[in-house]
Amino acid sequence: MESFANDGLTFDVRDCGPRHADDAVVLLHGFPESPASWDAVAPRLRDAGVRTLAPALRGYTPAARPRSRRAYRIERLVGDVVALLDAAGVDRAHVVGHDWGGGIAWAVGAAVPDRVRSLTVLSTPHPAAMTRSLVRSTQALRSWYMLAMQIPVLPELLLFRAVRRRGLGSIGLPEDVARGYAEALSDRESVRGMIGPYRGLFVPAPRGAARLPSGPVRVPTTYVWGNRDPFLGRTAAEETARFCAADYRFVELDAGHWLPERHAEAVSDEILTRITQS
Secondary structure (H helix, E strand, O other), X not given: OOEEEEOOEEEEEEEEOOOOOOOEEEEEOOOOOOHHHHOOOHHHHHHOOOEEEEEOOOOOOHHHOXXXXXXXXXXXXXXXXXXXXXXXXXXXXXXXXEOHHHHHHHHHHHHOHHHEEEEEEEOOOOHHHHHHHOOOOOHHHHOHHHHHOOOOOHHHHHHHHHHHHHOOHHHOOOHHHHHHHHHHOOOHHHHHHHOHHHHHOOOOOOOXXXXXXXXXXXXXXXXXXXXXXXXXXXXXXXXXXXXXOOOEEEEEEOOOOOHHHHOHHHHHHHHHHHHHHO
C-alpha cells in the first residue's frame, strides 16, 4: 500500500514488512519531519517481524493539504490514523509518535483505544501534563513558537526564508537528514501545510461536535523523553505518569529532541519492548 484516503484527501504511506504480521506499528512523524524520520527505526522493527506503516501527516503532501484551519483539528488527525488502519486491514496497532506525531498518538489512544494495542510516545508529554506545566515551569517559554504559528501568513513567510538561507542544521538534526527536511520546506504552500496542525490547536470545535476524551489514556504506554530537549521540559515529562491508567513505562535518555533520527537503536528497543509486553 502506497497511499490511503480520508476526508477527501490522499495520504502517502510507507507500508513495509510482513503484510499479515502479528504486530503492526504506525509511525507518526512530527514537524518538520517526514516518514523518512523513521528510516533508521523501521528496519529494526521489520527485522523483528513487525509490519510498519509510516504515513505523511495531514499538510505534508500536496494531495493532503487543506487550506482551512478547522481541517487540522486534532479529531481530524485522529481520523486519518483510523482511516490508515482501515485501509491497511489492521484492527489494532501499536501506535508510535514523535513530536506532533506524539500528540496525535496520545489523542488516538484516548479516542479509539479499541484500535490501539499500545502507545510509544517520543518527546511529547501527555497534553494534560503539558497544560499543567505551562504554569508550573518554564514550558511556556519553551513553547512560544506554538503561539507564533497562529499569526496569519507571516510564520510561513519567515520560516520559508529562514530555511532557504540557513537550512535546518542548527536545530540539532544530522546534516543529511536536515537537508532532506529543508527541501520539503521549499515553498510557502508546503510550509503552510506543515504548520497546519499547530493552527488547528486553537480552532474551536463546531457546535454539537463530539469532543475527544480528555482523561488518562487506558492502553499500555511507554513515554521516551530526552533530558536535553530544548522544547519539552522535565516538569511535563514527569507529570505524564498521572495521565496513564494502564501499564506505564517512563524512559529518560541523555538526549535532545530528535530521538528517531539520533537514537534509533534505543527507540527501536523501547518500541519492541512495549510490543512484547502488550
